[in-house]
Amino acid sequence: MATYLIRKLEHFTRLSGDDKQALERAASLRMRRLGSREDIIREGETPKRINLMLDGWGCRYKTLEDGRRQIAAFLLPGDLCDVPMFILSQMDHSISSLSPATVAEIPKEVILDIIDASPRLSRALWWNALVEEATQREWTMNLGRRDALERVAHLLCEVFIRLRCVGLTDGDSCELPATQAELGDATGLSTVHVNRTLQDLRARGLVVLKGKTLTIPDLAALQDIALFNANYLHLDHAGHELDANDP
Amino acid sequence: MATYLIRKLEHFTRLSGDDKQALERAASLRMRRLGSREDIIREGETPKRINLMLDGWGCRYKTLEDGRRQIAAFLLPGDLCDVPMFILSQMDHSISSLSPATVAEIPKEVILDIIDASPRLSRALWWNALVEEATQREWTMNLGRRDALERVAHLLCEVFIRLRCVGLTDGDSCELPATQAELGDATGLSTVHVNRTLQDLRARGLVVLKGKTLTIPDLAALQDIALFNANYLHLDHAGHELDANDP
DNA sequence: CGCCATTTTGAGTAACTTCAAACTATGTGG
DNA sequence: CCACATAGTTTGAAGTTACTCAAAATGGCG
Structure with missing residues (x-):
């Protein structure tokens, strides 16, 4: 289930069997199947769980009042959708699928437990967040x-x-x-x-x-x-x- | 010294006297004065400390081989320059001043101590990082x-x-x-x-x-x-x- | 087969770039 | 305190890139 996430994180550090099992367990608690071009969460909403893309593509996007739309990121299998959001109260952008997709909904506490239990996973997840940020900067370069x-x-x-x-x-x-x-x-x-x-x-x-x-x-x-x-x-x-x- | 950072973080949560003192202390360990348009750190380098803008403006930027340059963020007083970087090994962009500036160089360990000692500060710094990320997304919208x-x-x-x-x-x-x-x-x-x-x-x-x-x-x-x-x-x-x- | 979404084409237009030069501040040394 | 140098701003004109609008072609799917 969490295979893609694990593979991705292993570009940062090798994970232990326990680490991997913890991720597998987290990803298998609750799954949601989505059709193509369905919103996962919308700007202004308060996220309750963290979504992990298991399968299919998604994107982060924002729209202006007059309908102009910008996609800010593509979400591929193994990508976490809203890590940040358990600190911020409101989504400042929307997330939707771009193809039929499967998403694991991971409760906040499960993520927090994982972080507490394994410094290695904690840093790996942090690495992941930093790479996303760097990617966002590269998109800025791309557009500008x-x-x-x-x-x-x-x-x-x-x-x-x-x-x-x-x-x-x-x-x-x-x-x-x-x-x-x-x-x-x-x-x-x-x-x-x-x-x-x-x-x-x-x-x-x-x-x-x-x-x-x-x-x-x-x-x-x-x-x-x-x-x-x-x-x-x-x-x-x-x-x-x-x-x-x-x- | 750390006044601007404190003011900024207080938009997220009220800090205790201890919290503020910890930040003040961290910011006063080592200071660097910079002229206008001086590089603070360059793409490819490995950051050793975390820089805090005390005074003056800076920016994150990247250049393409042919000289085209994109500024990805403005760094204003109270902004942290390279939080992320104690996980990543290499800078993927450069940082320079845009005006005469003063920067506090905070050793990694000091930041880690602060995070360990105060869950409140830890979350405030996380909030800060997430806002930067959101700002980067907004710039993507802006350019696109x-x-x-x-x-x-x-x-x-x-x-x-x-x-x-x-x-x-x-x-x-x-x-x-x-x-x-x-x-x-x-x-x-x-x-x-x-x-x-x-x-x-x-x-x-x-x-x-x-x-x-x-x-x-x-x-x-x-x-x-x-x-x-x-x-x-x-x-x-x-x-x-x-x-x-x-x- | 027929429908709907998506891709492709053409033509005209608007937004922004480039280049080059003139102008205006700002600061420095005499 | 002025003269000069330099960085930054402003102007004009011509050129490019990408946009808009509208219609035609293609493709996937029930």
């Missing part, structure tokens, strides 16, 4: 200083690499359930321009899109034109001094 | 879906309100040491366009700029055209159940 081609390419690189980290790629392919309109909401571009940009990427042989499958024949080349530097994902096993030693 | 006029207006609203929270406004005025080029790097606009946008805001009577002083005669009106909603700053005293009761 990259042009359309670089921007879309960058997003595709990020998604592919994050999925690869949790074992959800198949060679040079992965799923991409988001529509072009949604890619536009994430990159600050219009649907039409996303379409033209993707055509450009395809014409250059950097990207293949077939149905909901994305193929990146030459990731290095795509990273090049995106000016993509993976350092912000902090996949360097920085918590190795905490590594569990058991088998 | 607001036009130049809204974007600049939004930035000015945010800066003014954050400064007001720490007591650094004087009526409807505050300092604004950033140049138009820097405002451009923060809003993803060219210097020239920032200039024209500011002229527009001035012509509408929404903004007065004199030297390094910003005056906002009618904040509500500026918020209106910026589509500014302060909810993301979470100034609602959400940690009131933790309030200290001493005088």
Whole structure:
């Protein structure tokens, strides 16, 4: 159940059997199946539990009064949706699914227990939160200083690499359930321009899109034109001094 | 010394005398004076201490190989520069001053002690980190879906309100040491366009700029055209159940 | 097969950028 | 206290990028 989360956290530090079991247990208490494009929680609401994406894609988004929408993050399997929120009283953004999805609802106390019981897991979860923050900064860079081609390419690189980290790629392919309109909401571009940009990427042989499958024949080349530097994902096993030693 | 940080944290919860003293002590161990536009720490480096802005402005920024620069956050008095970094091994962005500034360098262990000693401070610091994250999301919205006029207006609203929270406004005025080029790097606009946008805001009577002083005669009106909603700053005293009761 | 969502195309337009030069503060040394 | 240097702001004109609107094509699915 919590496989993807565990795989992700293990990019920071090796977890013990106990650590993993604690996560598995937390993730299996209560599950919710969602259809495509269903809100998980809305701006202004008070979150009661922490949602973990088990399966499928989601996103954080905000809208302006006149309907303009910005997606601030993609939530992939293994991602926690609202860690922060047990300190803040109100959501300042909404979260919804982008595909059929399964979410584990983890009660606050369970998370707090885990944090108390294992310093290693506590730091791993903290690492996770910091990487999310760094990702948000990178999106700021993406929107502020990259042009359309670089921007879309960058997003595709990020998604592919994050999925690869949790074992959800198949060679040079992965799923991409988001529509072009949604890619536009994430990159600050219009649907039409996303379409033209993707055509450009395809014409250059950097990207293949077939149905909901994305193929990146030459990731290095795509990273090049995106000016993509993976350092912000902090996949360097920085918590190795905490590594569990058991088998 | 730590006055601004204390004022800011008190928007989350009331602190006890001990809490405040602990912060004061931490902030007075070691101070560094910086000139204008000096780097505090650079991408790729490993931070050893946590920097607290005591005085003056700073910013987080990233640059692309070809020199394009994006400012991801403004650091105002009372802001902590690199909390996260005692888990991550490398900085994924740089931090520099935008004006002459004073920074307190707080050793890691001092922060960890504070966190251990006071659950209230611990949660207050967490709140602070979450607000920064929310602010980063709002900047994503700003860059992705607001036009130049809204974007600049939004930035000015945010800066003014954050400064007001720490007591650094004087009526409807505050300092604004950033140049138009820097405002451009923060809003993803060219210097020239920032200039024209500011002229527009001035012509509408929404903004007065004199030297390094910003005056906002009618904040509500500026918020209106910026589509500014302060909810993301979470100034609602959400940690009131933790309030200290001493005088 | 037919419906609805999504992608694609074209044409015209608006927003913002670039470049280059002029102007205006601010601060420094004589 | 003035003269000069420099950083920052402002202006104009031309060029680009991305947007809007509207319609046509495609694709997935019951």
